[in-house]
Amino acid sequence: xxxxxxxxxxxxxxxxxxxxMAQPALAQSTRKQLKTANKFFEKENYRAxxxxxxxxxxxxxxxxxxxxxxxxxxxxxxxxxxxxxxxKAQKLKPxxxxxxEYWLGRVDHLNYNFDEAITHFQAYNATxxxxxxxxxxxxxxxxxxxxxxxxxxxxKDIFVKNLGPTINSQYSEHSPVISNDxxxxxxxxxxxxxxxxxxxxxxxxxxxxxxxxxYEDIFEAKRLGDDEWDKPRSLSGVLNGKGHDASIQVFxxxxxMLMYRQDENGDxxxxxxxxxxxxxxxxxxxxxxxxxxxxxxxxxxxxRTIYFSTGKYSEDGSLDIYYATRQEGGDxxxxxxxxxxxxxxxxxxxxxxxxxxxxxxxxxRGHNTMGxxxxxxxxxxxxxxxxxxxxxxxxxxxxxxxxxxxRLSPDGSYAYLSSYRIGGYGEKDIYTINYIKNAVIRGKxxxxxxxxxxxxxxxxxxxxxxxxxxxxxxxxxxxxxxxYQVSVLSGRTYQVAVSRDGKNIETQExxxxxxxxxxxxxxxxxxxxxxxxxxxxxxxxxxFDTDKYKLRPESIxxxxxxxxxxxxxxxVNISIEGHCDSRNTDEYNIVLGQNRADAAYxxxxxxxxxxTRMVTVSYGERRPAAxxxxxxxxxxxxxxxxxxxxxxxxxxxxxxxxxxxxxxxxGATTGGTSTTTTGTSGTSTRxxxxxxxxxxxxxxxxGTKVKTKVDEDSDKVKVKTKGANDEKSKTVTKDGTIDSxxxxxxxxxxxxxxxxx
Numbered sequence: 001x002x003x004x005x006x007x008x009x010x011x012x013x014x015x016x017x018x019x020x021m022a023q024p025a026l027a028q029s030t031r032k033q034l035k036t037a038n039k040f041f042e043k044e045n046y047r048a049x050x051x052x053x054x055x056x057x058x059x060x061x062x063x064x065x066x067x068x069x070x071x072x073x074x075x076x077x078x079x080x081x082x083x084x085x086x087x088k089a090q091k092l093k094p095x096x097x098x099x100x101e102y103w104l105g106r107v108d109h110l111n112y113n114f115d116e117a118i119t120h121f122q123a124y125n126a127t128x129x130x131x132x133x134x135x136x137x138x139x140x141x142x143x144x145x146x147x148x149x150x151x152x153x154x155x156k157d158i159f160v161k162n163l164g165p166t167i168n169s170q171y172s173e174h175s176p177v178i179s180n181d182x183x184x185x186x187x188x189x190x191x192x193x194x195x196x197x198x199x200x201x202x203x204x205x206x207x208x209x210x211x212x213x214x215y216e217d218i219f220e221a222k223r224l225g226d227d228e229w230d231k232p233r234s235l236s237g238v239l240n241g242k243g244h245d246a247s248i249q250v251f252x253x254x255x256x257m258l259m260y261r262q263d264e265n266g267d268x269x270x271x272x273x274x275x276x277x278x279x280x281x282x283x284x285x286x287x288x289x290x291x292x293x294x295x296x297x298x299x300x301x302x303x304r305t306i307y308f309s310t311g312k313y314s315e316d317g318s319l320d321i322y323y324a325t326r327q328e329g330g331d332x333x334x335x336x337x338x339x340x341x342x343x344x345x346x347x348x349x350x351x352x353x354x355x356x357x358x359x360x361x362x363x364x365r366g367h368n369t370m371g372x373x374x375x376x377x378x379x380x381x382x383x384x385x386x387x388x389x390x391x392x393x394x395x396x397x398x399x400x401x402x403x404x405x406x407r408l409s410p411d412g413s414y415a416y417l418s419s420y421r422i423g424g425y426g427e428k429d430i431y432t433i434n435y436i437k438n439a440v441i442r443g444k445x446x447x448x449x450x451x452x453x454x455x456x457x458x459x460x461x462x463x464x465x466x467x468x469x470x471x472x473x474x475x476x477x478x479x480x481x482x483x484y485q486v487s488v489l490s491g492r493t494y495q496v497a498v499s500r501d502g503k504n505i506e507t508q509e510x511x512x513x514x515x516x517x518x519x520x521x522x523x524x525x526x527x528x529x530x531x532x533x534x535x536x537x538x539x540x541x542x543x544f545d546t547d548k549y550k551l552r553p554e555s556i557x558x559x560x561x562x563x564x565x566x567x568x569x570x571x572v573n574i575s576i577e578g579h580c581d582s583r584n585t586d587e588y589n590i591v592l593g594q595n596r597a598d599a600a601y602x603x604x605x606x607x608x609x610x611x612t613r614m615v616t617v618s619y620g621e622r623r624p625a626a627x628x629x630x631x632x633x634x635x636x637x638x639x640x641x642x643x644x645x646x647x648x649x650x651x652x653x654x655x656x657x658x659x660x661x662x663x664x665x666x667g668a669t670t671g672g673t674s675t676t677t678t679g680t681s682g683t684s685t686r687x688x689x690x691x692x693x694x695x696x697x698x699x700x701x702x703g704t705k706v707k708t709k710v711d712e713d714s715d716k717v718k719v720k721t722k723g724a725n726d727e728k729s730k731t732v733t734k735d736g737t738i739d740s741x742x743x744x745x746x747x748x749x750x751x752x753x754x755x756x757x
Contacts, residue, residue, distance in 0.1 A: 030056050034066060045212025046073035064093035072103060075110065077170075077426050079401075083107045099124070105141065109371055109400050111422070114149040118142050141371075144400075148370035151395045155466040157436040159491060159514045160396050160421075162429055166229045167221060170426030171213065174418035175296075175405050177247045179254050182410050183223045186235070186257070187430055188246040190214045195236040209243070216244040218259065238280045239271060251299050258297055266293045268308060287324050287332045295319060296350045296405075300357060306332060307351035307360075313337070319347040321362060342378060342387055349373070350404050355412060360387055363404040368392050372402035375417060397433055406433075414516065434516035441512065442485040443525040445477050445498060450531060453482035454500070456623065459526065461486055461494040461510070476622050479641075490515035498528055501617065505530045539565070539574075539642040542600065543635060546583065549595040551603060559600060562642060563607040568656040575643040576600050578618045579625070581634035586620055593618030600640045615645070 037052035053070035056063055071085030086107050089096045097103070105120035125138045167173060169191040177186040194207055194217040207215045218239055219232040239245055243262030250257050257271045259281060267289040269281035283289055288297070290312040297308035305325050311317040320343040322335040337343060338351075344366025350373075352361045358380045363373040367390055375397055376390040392398060393406075401420035408415050415433040445457040454477060461473040471492075475484040488494065491514035498505045505528050512522065539562050542555035551559070566572060578593030597616040605611060626633035695709050709718040721729045728743045 030059055037066070037069065040212060041069055041073060043210065043212065046076060048212045049073050050077075062092055064089045064096045067092070068096045068100070068103075071107065075107060076420065079107070079110045079422055083111050098127070101127070102138075105145075109141070109145050109148065112148075112152060112400065114145040114152070114400075117145045121145070144369060144371040147368045147392075148395075148400050151370050151392060151398065153467075155395045156393075156397065157466045157489065157491070158394075158396055159434045159436050159516060161227075161432045161434070162424060163229070163431065164227070165425060167232065168425040168429040172216075172427040173430050174428050175246045175248065175260075176407055176416035176418065176430050177250055177257075178407065178409060178416065179250060180410050184254075185221045185223065185229065186247040186250065187219055187221070187232075188216050189219055189232070190216050190427075193217075193219070193232070193234060195234065195240055215262075216246050218245055218247045235278060237277065239278055241281075248297055249299060251301075252303065258299065260295060264289070264291055265311075266295055268294050268297045285331050287335055292317060293319065298352050300353060301355065307338070307353065308335075309349040309351060310335075314345075318345065319349045321348050321351050339387060341389060347373070350406070352407055354408060361406045361408075362390075363406070364390070370395070370398050371400040372420075373404045374398040375403050375406045402428070434514075436489060436491045437515050437518050437520070438487045439490040439512055439515040439520040439522055440485060440487050441510075441522050441524050442483065443523050444482045445484070445526045445528060447531055448527050448529050452531070453477075454528070454530065455479045455482045456500060457484075457505070457528075458497075458499045459484055459486070460497045460499075461488050462497065463489070463492045463494040465489065476619070479623060479625060488512060490520065496526065498526055500530070541639045541641050544596055544638045544640075546581075546634075546638065547592070549592065549599050551599055555600075556603070559603045560607070563604055563609055565655055566604070566609050566613065572655065573613045573615075573645045575645050576604075576614055576616045577641045577643065578616070578620075579623060579637055579639050579641065580621050581637040582621045582624070582628040583634070586622070589620035590618050593620045596638075596640050600642075 033052045033055045037049045037056065040046070040049035040052070050070060050073050053066045053073065056066040057070065060066070067085045068089035071082045071089060074082035074085060086100070086103055090100050090104065094100075101120045101124035105117045105124065108114075108117035108120060121138050121142045125135060128135055128138075162168060167185070167187065169189065171189065171191040173187055173189045173191070175188040178184070179186075190213050192214070194214045209215050218235045220235055221232040222230040224230055236245075239259065241261040241263060244260070244266075245262070246260040248258035248260055248268070255273050257273070257278060259269050259271060261267060261269050261281060261283075263283070268284045270284065271278040271281045273279075284297075284306075288294065288306065288308055288310075290310060292310060292312040294308060294310045294312075297306055299306045305323055307321060307323045309319045309321050311319050313322070314320055321338045323338060324332040324335045326332050338360070342348060342360070342362065344364060346364065346366035348362060348364045348366060350363040353359065354361070360378045360380070362376055362378075364376055365373055367374070367376060369392070375393045377393055378387045378390045380386075381388050397403065397406075397417070399419060399421045403417060403419045403421075405418040406415055407417070414435075416430060417433060418428050418430055420428050421431075441461070445454045445459070446452070447454055456479065457477045459475055459477075461471075463471045465471060471489055471494075473486040473488045475486045477484045490512050493509055493511040496508045496510050498508065508526060510524060540558050542558050543552065544550070544555075545552075562574075566574070576597045578595070578597035580589040580593050580596075582589070584592070594616065597618055601614055601616050604614060621628075621637070624637045625639065626636045628634055628637060695707070705722045707720045718730075721727075730741050
């Protein structure tokens, strides 16, 4: 606790006690309770003071003095309650304390009300004389609130998770140490399970420290699962000293442990593992330990260098970070400062290095802290041979209160730290810090009306990063499967816009849970109030050369076939859709795809198809028919597709055939041949048979037998059919000309001869 706080607490205590005794109406028992509470408060034993203040408030809920002092006491345990109590005290009695503006500033800062905190600090500063030393400390507190506001408004995408009640308690837990296999956690606790807890009958009050809380002990817990720990086991035994004991680090393949012991103001010790227990701790040499306060340390993996925090070299006893080296088999040499870039005039503590030794993590009350200790990191400058300027690790790693003991997991994928923060179990808790990772979202878009899968639907996932920067991810459901897949930053709710052909269908919200690994897959189908009113006609795709939109000869044959069908079906309109492979940029491919669609459109227009019957669209590379991972697949993607446009609720009509035979695009499967039957019922198109050079036979579901003969150049096709009732037909297609003869079951005969003229 800083000097300003101590001075204010003592002054406030004396003022409160005097005020209480001056109230004759106050019941004797209440005065006694308030006196006892103030006695504990003066010793900074806030946990013991709170029950007595609450007893006073139970009888007198508007006792401003008790509310004010209880509020200050709660600041380490329940920040929100602390704010409620202090504000209520001031409302009841504006001059409940001459320092009330200071404490309102402190409690507002801890509750993230930074502008209000600055206002209260400035108001308190105005009451001080010009030479009052407290002005300098208030200026620092105001700067902390300004720093905190900046960090809080620029949060990182980081997931902070409490280790839970198996590890944390209403007391203080800190100094996490993880084994190399990530299966054993050592930590320090002041909880009720420490050695001597509850033994208050002895002369020295058992294991009770001067602040009324238990002395620290070291515990270990085995990991049962990702977020589950076995009941912690005390490692007291030979590790216990007369005061506080704290875990620092395990090293040498987890066979040795660095630890803190409250000897000579605090020193660094080490213990070796023997079987399942630890040996009696030994103090490190005088180059590390001194009569000043040494609080924390870290030994590099090669065992040659130790970084440690000590108050030996500062004028006021504040902590600085030093390092010492040793030769093989030797002891620690003379210490050297890590430099003024790291060390400040305030406490700099808890050094820890990344496994590669290139990043130094530490806690500091200096630099641009949000308040109290913050976690900082500094990268090694190999050119300048020095540590770089420290960077505040930002919110939510850091908070307006103390954040310390940052330790990376063995694989460096996440970290542990100790922190006083809102929502904890009480006092300082141990947390894990994970960077939020991407999650893969995949599924289909399905019609609510007929449960059909809708292809060609664009999904745009819109969200924000923690710092409010916009996020946007998109995909289009595939033509063949109707599948989509996006990789999104997890841990937020997305607005998902579902659209088709540029028209919005609907927007849905989709919360994506936090993922701390890169292998999370979430299945999500979107159900929409929509029916797919555009569907493929029996038109073959046409294909293009790389980066070209010139029509191939076989494409012209297919376009002639499409033209004939459209002429035979004047009520049918089509969508002409251009596609590309992924060789160029998305913007370039949108233009190329449009040029391909326009080439088909212009040809059909010249063949006599009205402009109002056709629309064009380019999807560029956004709707691949196959993965762009081979020349063959890329050819499949360089295409134009033709779809019949239906009004909502319409079904695909039975199309009259204008011709038979169609070309096949390069790299694509050959098209089919329509079998045309002409009779009293009109001309109809039956199921097609494969169009490939040679002869083939097929039997249709109604019993009709089909014989097909295709010449080597596929420019002449002869089709014969014989139905179950002896109806027959013979159709010859050559160079776009149809010559067809048919005999119906009743003996009537029909002849049809057409050409493209």
